Structures are given as C-alpha cells and as structure tokens.
Amino acid sequence: MIRRIARKELIDMLRDGRFRLLGGLVLTVALLALAVGWRQYSEVQRQHAQAQAATRQQWLGQTAKNPHSAAHYGVYAFKPKSPLSLFDTGVDPYVGVATWLEAHRQDEFKYRPAQDRTAAERFGELTAAQTLLVLVPLFIVLVSFAAFTSEREQGTLRALVSLGVSPRRLALGKALGIAGALALVLVPAASLAVVGMMLTQANSDVLADIPRAAWLGGSYLLYFATFLAIAMGVSMRAASSRAALAILLSFWAVNSLVAVRAASDLAGTLHPVPSAVEFQRAMQAELSDQRELQARLDRRRKELLAQHGVESMSAVPVNFRGITLQEGENHGNEVFDRHYGRLFDTYSQQEAAARRIGVIAPLIPMRSLSMGLAGTDVAHHRDFVNAAESYRRQIQRVLNRDIEVNSRDGQNYEAGASLWAQVPEFIYSLPTARWVVSRHAADMTLLVGWLLVAVVFAFTGVRSLRVD
Amino acid sequence: MLIRILRHEWRMLTRDSTLAIVTGVLAVALASGLANGMRWRTSQESAIDDALREERIRLQTAEAAMISNREQHARVPPFSDPANPDTAGRNMAARYAVMPPAPLGELAVGQSDLLPSVYKVTTESKHTVLATSDTENPTRLLTGRFDVAFVVMYLYPLLILALTYNVLSQEQEQGTLALVLSHPVGLGRVMAVKIGMRLALVAGFIVAFALATALAVGVPLGDAGAVQRFGLWVATVSLYGGFWFALAMMVASRGFGSAMNAMLLSALWLALTVVLPSASNLVATTMYPVPSRVEMVQAIREASDEANASGAALLGQYYQDHPEFAADQSGQTTTDFNLVKLAVDEQIEASVRPVAERYDVQLASQQRLMDRLRFLSPAMLIQGVLNDISGSGVSRHRHFVEQVAAYHEAWRSHFFPLIARKATVATYTALPSFAYVEEPLRDVVQRTAASLLVLLGAAAALATVGFATLRRFTVVGR
Numbered sequence: 001m002i003r004r005i006a007r008k009e010l011i012d013m014l015r016d017g018r019f020r021l022l023g024g025l026v027l028t029v030a031l032l033a034l035a036v037g038w039r040q041y042s043e044v045q046r047q048h049a050q051a052q053a054a055t056r057q058q059w060l061g062q063t064a065k066n067p068h069s070a071a072h073y074g075v076y077a078f079k080p081k082s083p084l085s086l087f088d089t090g091v092d093p094y095v096g097v098a099t100w101l102e103a104h105r106q107d108e109f110k111y112r113p114a115q116d117r118t119a120a121e122r123f124g125e126l127t128a129a130q131t132l133l134v135l136v137p138l139f140i141v142l143v144s145f146a147a148f149t150s151e152r153e154q155g156t157l158r159a160l161v162s163l164g165v166s167p168r169r170l171a172l173g174k175a176l177g178i179a180g181a182l183a184l185v186l187v188p189a190a191s192l193a194v195v196g197m198m199l200t201q202a203n204s205d206v207l208a209d210i211p212r213a214a215w216l217g218g219s220y221l222l223y224f225a226t227f228l229a230i231a232m233g234v235s236m237r238a239a240s241s242r243a244a245l246a247i248l249l250s251f252w253a254v255n256s257l258v259a260v261r262a263a264s265d266l267a268g269t270l271h272p273v274p275s276a277v278e279f280q281r282a283m284q285a286e287l288s289d290q291r292e293l294q295a296r297l298d299r300r301r302k303e304l305l306a307q308h309g310v311e312s313m314s315a316v317p318v319n320f321r322g323i324t325l326q327e328g329e330n331h332g333n334e335v336f337d338r339h340y341g342r343l344f345d346t347y348s349q350q351e352a353a354a355r356r357i358g359v360i361a362p363l364i365p366m367r368s369l370s371m372g373l374a375g376t377d378v379a380h381h382r383d384f385v386n387a388a389e390s391y392r393r394q395i396q397r398v399l400n401r402d403i404e405v406n407s408r409d410g411q412n413y414e415a416g417a418s419l420w421a422q423v424p425e426f427i428y429s430l431p432t433a434r435w436v437v438s439r440h441a442a443d444m445t446l447l448v449g450w451l452l453v454a455v456v457f458a459f460t461g462v463r464s465l466r467v468d
Numbered sequence: 469m470l471i472r473i474l475r476h477e478w479r480m481l482t483r484d485s486t487l488a489i490v491t492g493v494l495a496v497a498l499a500s501g502l503a504n505g506m507r508w509r510t511s512q513e514s515a516i517d518d519a520l521r522e523e524r525i526r527l528q529t530a531e532a533a534m535i536s537n538r539e540q541h542a543r544v545p546p547f548s549d550p551a552n553p554d555t556a557g558r559n560m561a562a563r564y565a566v567m568p569p570a571p572l573g574e575l576a577v578g579q580s581d582l583l584p585s586v587y588k589v590t591t592e593s594k595h596t597v598l599a600t601s602d603t604e605n606p607t608r609l610l611t612g613r614f615d616v617a618f619v620v621m622y623l624y625p626l627l628i629l630a631l632t633y634n635v636l637s638q639e640q641e642q643g644t645l646a647l648v649l650s651h652p653v654g655l656g657r658v659m660a661v662k663i664g665m666r667l668a669l670v671a672g673f674i675v676a677f678a679l680a681t682a683l684a685v686g687v688p689l690g691d692a693g694a695v696q697r698f699g700l701w702v703a704t705v706s707l708y709g710g711f712w713f714a715l716a717m718m719v720a721s722r723g724f725g726s727a728m729n730a731m732l733l734s735a736l737w738l739a740l741t742v743v744l745p746s747a748s749n750l751v752a753t754t755m756y757p758v759p760s761r762v763e764m765v766q767a768i769r770e771a772s773d774e775a776n777a778s779g780a781a782l783l784g785q786y787y788q789d790h791p792e793f794a795a796d797q798s799g800q801t802t803t804d805f806n807l808v809k810l811a812v813d814e815q816i817e818a819s820v821r822p823v824a825e826r827y828d829v830q831l832a833s834q835q836r837l838m839d840r841l842r843f844l845s846p847a848m849l850i851q852g853v854l855n856d857i858s859g860s861g862v863s864r865h866r867h868f869v870e871q872v873a874a875y876h877e878a879w880r881s882h883f884f885p886l887i888a889r890k891a892t893v894a895t896y897t898a899l900p901s902f903a904y905v906e907e908p909l910r911d912v913v914q915r916t917a918a919s920l921l922v923l924l925g926a927a928a929a930l931a932t933v934g935f936a937t938l939r940r941f942t943v944v945g946r
Contacts, residue, residue, distance in 0.1 A: 112582070
C-alpha cells in the first residue's frame with residue numbers, strides 16, 4: 001500500500017511542471033557550482049603545490065652561510081586546498097594563504113583571497129554546499145507544502161480515508177514518493193561530485209576522502225529528511241495550502257538567512273576577540289620580558305660549567321650562542337602558544353555559543369558539519385597553522401643545534417647544503433574523518449535531534465489529521 | 469471616492485494581523501541590526517584608540533630612552549638604538565594610518581570587517597605595510613553580520629512580499645473583489661491605493677523607527693554629512709521598497725491564486741537576492757580571476773634573493789643577515805649596512821611592482837564587470853549604495869589606501885635622507901603624521917545616483933506593466 005502511494009506521488013510529481021522546472025534549476029545550479037569548485041580547486045592547489053616546491057628548492061639551494069642567517073632566510077608555508085573544497089569552500093576565502101616561517105617570529109597567515117574580490121563576494125559563494133543547505137530545503141518546501149492540504153481542499157483526502165487507508169501509511173507513502181523525486185534530482189549531482197573528486201586526485205589517494213564524503217552524504221540526508229518531515233507535519237495541520245506555504249516559507253527564511261547571522265553576532269558579543277593592534281602589543285610585551293629567559297640561561301651556564309668541570313665558558317666545548325638562540329626560541333614559542341592558542345580558542349568558543357543559540361535552526365549544525373567534513377573550517381586552518389609552526393620550530397632546533405655543536409664563539413662559522421638538507425621537507429596531510437567527526441559530535445547530535453523532533457512532529461500530525 | 473477606498477483599506481489592514489506581525493518583526497530586526505552596527509562601530513573606534521595609544525606610549529618611551537642615552541653617553545646596539553634612523557623608521561617610531569568610521573557607519577558593516585582600517589606605516593616596502601592582517605574570526609567573516617543593511621536587503625523584501633502576495637488574490641478567492649469593483653472605481657485605482665498604502669506604511673515605519681532609535685541611542689546625526697547621508701538612506705529604502713511592491717503588484721495583476729503568488733514571489737526573491745548575486749560573483753571571478761597571492765610571495769622572494777646577492781657583495785653575508793653580531797659596533801659598519809639595505813629594498817620593490825600591479829588590474833577588471841552585472845539584481849545595487857552611504861564600501865577604502873601610500877612615501881622621504889647621511893634622529897615629536905581626509909559627499913552621491921535611478925526606473929516599469937495588465941483583468945469567469 002505504501003509503495004503504491006509512493007509511486008502515485010512520484011508520478012504526480014514528475015508530471016508536475018513546477019517540479020520539473022524547480023528540480024532542473026536545482027540540478028543545474030548544483031552541477032555548475034561543482035564544476036566551478038572543481039576548477040578553482042585544481043587551479044589553486046596547483047599554484048600552492050608549485051610554490052611549496054619552489055620554496056623548498058630555495059631553501060636547499062642556499063649558499064654557504066651562518067645557520068642563523070639561514071634561519072632568518074626561512075621558508076614559506078602555503079595553505080593547501082582540501083579536495084572536498086570543490087563541494088564547500090567554507091572559510092577558505094577568508095583565511096590567509098601564506099606565512100613566512102623565520103626565526104623568532106610566528107606570523108599570521110597573510111593575503112585572504114576575499115580581499116582580492118569585489119563586495120559581491122559577501123553574498124556568498126555559489127557552492128554545491130550552499131545549494132544543498134539553502135536551495136534544496138526550499139525545493140522540498142515547494143513540492144511538499146500542499147501534500148495534504150491540496151488533497152483536503154480537493155476533497156480527495158476524505159475519499160482516501162473512507163477507503164480505509166490509514167493516515168500513517170498515507171504519510172509514509174507521500175514522504176517516500178517525494179523522497180524518490182528528490183533522489184532523482186540529487187543522485188546525478190552527487191555522482192558527478194564523486195567523479196569530480198576522483199579526477200582532482202592526481203597522485204594522492206582518493207580513498208582518504210571517501211569516509212569524509214560518506215559522512216557528508218549521510219548528514220545531508222538527515223538534513224533533507226528533517227525538512228521533509230517538517231513539511232509533511234505542517235501540511236497535515238495547516239488550515240489551507242496558503243497557510244502551510246506561509247509557515248514553511250517563514251521557517252525556511254529564518255533557517256537559511258536569519259538564524260545563522262543572528263547567532264554569529266550574539267556569539268561574537270559574548271566572546272569578543274582583541275583588535276589586531278592589541279593582540280600584537282600584548283604578545284610583544286611578553287616577548288620583551290626576558291627575565292625568565294635570562295634566569296634560564298644563567299642556569300644553563302652553571303650546568304655546563306659543572307658538567308665539564310671548568311671555570312670559564314670559553315673552556316666549554318660547545319658554542320653557547322647556539323644554546324642562547326634555542327632558549328630564546330623556546331621562550332618565544334611559549335608566548336606564541338599562549339596568545340595564538342587563546343585567539344583560536346576564542347573562535348571555538350564563538351562557534352560553540354553560536355551553535356547553542358542557533359538550536360532553533362538545523363542549518364547551523366549542518367553548515368558547521370559540512371565545512372568540517374569538507375576540510376574548510378577554522379579548525380582545519382588551525383591544524384595547518386600548528387603544523388607549519390611545528391615545522392618552523394623544527395628548523396630552528398636543527399640550525400641552533402648545529403651552531404651549538406659545530407661552531408665556537410667568535411668564529412665566523414658557515415654551514416652548507418649538507419645542513420640545509422638535514423631539515424626535512426614540510427609534508428602536511430589533512431586530518432582523518434574520525435578527527436572531524438569527534439570534534440563535531442555536538443553538531444551531529446543536534447542534527448539527529450532535529451530529525452527526531454521533526455519525525456515526532458509528523459507522526460503526531462498524522463493522529464490529528466483533519467480530513468476537511 | 470478615493471477617501472472611501474483609503475479608509476476601507478486602512479480598516480482592512482489594521483484588522484488583519486499580518487501588518488502587525490510585519491511591523492513587529494521589522495522593529496525587532498531593525499533594533500537588533502542597529503545594536504549590532506553600533507557595537508561594530510564601537511569596536512572599530514576602540515581598535516583605532518588601541519593603535520594610537522600604543523603609538524603614543526611607544527614614541528614617548530623611545531624619546532625618553534634616546535634623551536637618557538644621549539645624556540649618559542650610553543653605547544646601545546644599533547637595532548635597539550632609538551636614535552638610529554633605520555631602527556626608528558622601521559620599528560620604534562612607526563606610526564599608524566587610521567580611517568575612522570564614516571557618519572552612519574553603524575547602518576552597514578559592509579566590507580569594513582574584511583578590509584583593514586588601521587595600517588602600521590614603516591620604512592618597509594609598500595607591499596609589506598599594506599599586507600596587514602586582522603584577528604576577526606574567519607567563520608564570522610563568512611557568515612556576515614546581522615546589521616541594518618542586512619535587514620533592508622533581505623528581510624524587508626520578504627516582509628513586503630508577505631504583505632502583498634495576496635493583496636488581490638485573497639479578495640478574489642473570498643469573492644469580494646467583484647463586489648468592490650461593482651462600485652464606480654477602476655481596479656487600477658484600487659490596487660494603487662492598496663499597494664501605495666502598504667508602501668507608505670512599511671517604508672515610513674522603517675524610516676521613522678530608524679530615526680527614532682538613532683536619536684534615542686545617540687547616533688551622531690550632527691556630524692558633517694550625516695544628514696545628507698541619512699537622506700540618501702531614506703531614498704534608498706523607499707525606492708527599494710517601491711521596487712518590491714511594484715514587482716508584487718505585477719505578479720498579482722496576472723491573477724494567479726494566493727499559493728501560486730507566494731511560490732512565484734518567493735522564487736523571485738530567492739533569485740534576485742541570493743542566486744543572481746552569487747552567480748554574478750561566480751561569473752566575474754571566473755572571467756577575471758585574481759591569481760593566488762602565492763605568486764606575489766614567490767616574486768618577492770625571488771627579487772629579494774637577487775637583490776641581496778648583489779648587495780652582499782659590499783658587506784659580508786653574515787653581517788647583513790645578523791647585524792647584532794656585527795663585531796664593530798661603532799656605528800660605521802651598520803650604517804653602511806643600512807645604506808645597502810635601502811638599495812636592496814628599492815630594487816626588490818621595483819621588481820615586485822609589475823606583479824603587484826597585475827593583481828590591481830585584474831581586480832579592477834573584475835570590479836568593472838560587477839559594476840555592469842549589478843544591474844541584474846536590486847540587492848546588488850542596494851549593497852553598493854548602502855555600503856557607500858555608511859562608508860564601508862571598497863571605494864572609500866581605496867580612497868584611504870591611496871592616502872596611506874602617499875603617507876608611506878612621505879615617511880620614507882623623512883627617514884631615507886637621515887639614513888643616507890648617517891645622521892641621527894633628532895626627535896620623536898616632529899615626525900610626519902597621518903590625517904585621513906574624508907572623500908567629498910559629492911562622490912558618494914555620484915556613485916549611488918546611477919543605482920538609485922535604475923531602481924526607480926525598474927520600479928516604474930514594473931508598475932506600468934502591472935497597471936496595464938490590471939486594465940484587462942477579468943474578475944469573473946476565471
């Protein structure tokens with residue numbers, strides 16, 4: 001019985017010009033967004049990979065010089081693009097693409113791509129994720145708002161119920177039918193997305209992205225099912241088609257538009273970030289406070305003297321300059337960790353607060369989850385920033401150790417290609433899907449919660465279904 | 469007759485809860501938007517205060533240190549000597565170029581959260597000075613702000629459509645339209661009154677509410693140009709509302725049912741405020757893509773390598789890379805080093821300039837295309853206008869950056885002769901300072917005039933088509 005109802009609903013929909021038009025539009029927009037995203041990803045990834053290789057060559061090709069000069073020459077780190085960014089570009093336009101890894105400094109990433117675009121960028125990029133987050137729910141609303149109300153207005157609902165069709169079966173059948181129609185639109189788009197993903201993977205493994213893609217697909221299915229259930233529930237209860245549409249459109253507008261901005265602003269007020277000047281000033285103040293550093297250096301001096309059983313530093317068989325440099329780095333690193341850590345923690349607090357405030361809109365956890373799985377959220381940026389910073393510290397350790405061990409104070413020491421080659425290449429790989437999912441447990445819980453609420457809403461609507 | 473229709477319409481509107489809901493939602497939204505906008509303005513102003521305070525303290529400290537060094541004849545390493553013009557110009561004496569928020573800046577955050585309004589000017593190269601970064605959460609930049617501009621651009625049309633989607637179809641579905649038109653009054657006039665009254669009520673409400681709230685919370689309307697800008701804002705809100713009312717009327721005049729009207733209008737709203745702007749942005753960035761800045765980073769790096777290689781021929785590579793290890797600290801070696809660094813920096817900039825210009829040219833092409841495409845969507849037109857009125861658009865920022873670049877030149881012209889002459893910095897109190905010169909209001913009006921005129925034209929055209937269709941409207945026999 002349910003299958004029969006579902007088939008009838010599907011056929012109805014396929015014959016409906018509105019569905020064909022809307023579905024065609026959604027599919028076109030999604031495909032266009034995917035194509036553009038694929039092209040942008042390939043282009044940017046190629047540029048960044050080539051730049052990363054070039055900076056490595058520049059490092060290895062340095063002439064003979066003092067290792068600390070090489071530390072100041074440094075290397076550049078270029079932010080890689082996640083393969084799934086073709087689906088959801090996330091915050092990529094708003095984070096810097098490059099940073100300079102040199103001694104004594106942790107710089108922020110500079111050059112946000114959005115600064116090189118017009119103000120129209122702020123309308124949002126037309127990505128496949130945007131289509132799924134905003135357009136598809138509207139599509140669901142527009143094809144299902146009249147599922148019950150039109151039958152009621154035409155008088156066929158009374159006839160159906162009088163035939164002994166249980167309202168619950170009817171609801172399930174209609175839902176399945178609409179879901180089937182949706183699948184007709186979305187499955188081609190999804191398959192093409194997967195194909196696009198596989199095409200972008202020149203030499204790296206596609207398998208790494210499949211878990212993320214699978215989680216993405218599953219989450220969006222939950223999201224669509226939620227909207228479908230809500231639309232059904234409203235359609236069952238509403239007095240007329242017009243009323244159902246008005247209610248559903250209002251919900252859709254608040255969900256897509258209002259909630260996320262309002263939540264973001266409120267969260268920003270609760271957890272403000274310092275201004276750039278204040279951030280730098282506070283960091284500089286702590287960096288300039290070298291009392292603890294001097295104390296530490298004095299201790300090291302005493303240790304060395306005791307260790308080698310000599311009275312003066314000139315008799316110690318290491319270059320204390322190397323130790324000074326490294327201790328200076330350690331002091332700086334503590335300060336950087338504290339300040340940058342606090343800044344990124346503030347971002348996380350803002351996002352958590354926005355999620356709590358935005359419990360009224362399923363788009364908020366869905367968007368957060370989508371960006372996380374696509375690898376284009378702030379957490380992934382933070383992960384790369386930390387990886388680049390670890391690499392920077394590794395460089396300093398290698399170079400300072402060389403100064404300490406292989407040179408003497410006052411000597412005009414120069415090292416060469418053999419030392420540069422001791423610094424390994426900077427290899428970064430994206431975190432695993434498990435890493436993402438564990439961080440987004442709250443988002444997943446909210447999504448599942450929403451689905452449960454929506455299904456309960458639909459089922460209780462069945463019981464109170466008005467026949468006329 | 470007209471009075472009778474007006475009174476009748478007023479009675480119907482006030483009985484229906486829709487108007488009350490719409491104005492209620494608008495009130496809440498505008499209040500939140502204004503609150504957010506004011507908070508943003510406050511944070512901008514306090515960021516500027518942070519900068520100027522940091523500068524004042526730093527300069528005072530440096531001046532005091534310089535005087536005490538002189539008196540005590542202290543030997544200070546060059547890189548921490550406030551009297552060293554290279555150290556001063558690059559570091560210790562650095563001053564900020566700031567752009568304060570414009571009058572009515574609280575009405576639109578625009579691009580001001582993405583484009584910096586505080587630059588630290590030093591003797592470093594121009595691309596270094598301009599590549600400043602900010603601490604704003606990237607997710608918040610992506611989401612956008614709930615400010616008054618957002619309410620006007622997105623919610624205002626939605627609420628207009630909620631008020632007008634059934635303005636004709638409801639009467640028809642209830643069967644009262646035939647009764648109304650049995651009076652000696654044309655459908656055109658009836659619709660004009662219905663739509664006109666709604667337009668007056670909604671637009672008037674927004675303007676009155678904005679004015680009242682602004683006065684109540686002390687938005688400085690007395691500032692230079694504030695009243696004119698508010699006048700422009702009122703015109704913008706009215707014309708934008710007029711467009712959407714005209715669009716709703718045109719759709720209503722075709723005589724579909726209420727549900728169909730709602731679907732059509734919501735689809736049109738989505739297309740005009742969400743899809744078309746994003747699609748236009750896509751077209752512009754695909755046709756004139758600004759390449760990733762990594763290219764510029766590489767160019768700078770390569771130019772530095774080349775320039776440094778030749779510069780190092782003059783001094784040992786070791787001293788150039790690490791001046792604090794310069795054995796001879798009498799000042800002679802290091803100021804030679806400063807001279808070399810000057811020459812090297814100039815060469816780097818000359819090599820990098822064509823690369824940097826390519827970015828500017830490409831972005832300008834993108835902007836020109838967007839300037840043509842924006843006429844496709846009223847939301848795009850309005851975004852530019854609202855940003856310009858509040859001073860948070862790209863044009864004002866470009867105007868600011870030009871002044872910053874000029875100040876940067878002046879800064880270097882102050883310090884480079886000192887470095888070349890191997891002189892010392894005399895005082896920290898007579899350094900070149902930056903004062904932002906606001907763009908003339910005339911420019912703002914000129915920029916916004918085209919958009920507003922097109923909006924007016926579009927609204928008029930839609931209204932004309934709507935009225936023409938209404939003349940052939942059949943009430944019975946549908």
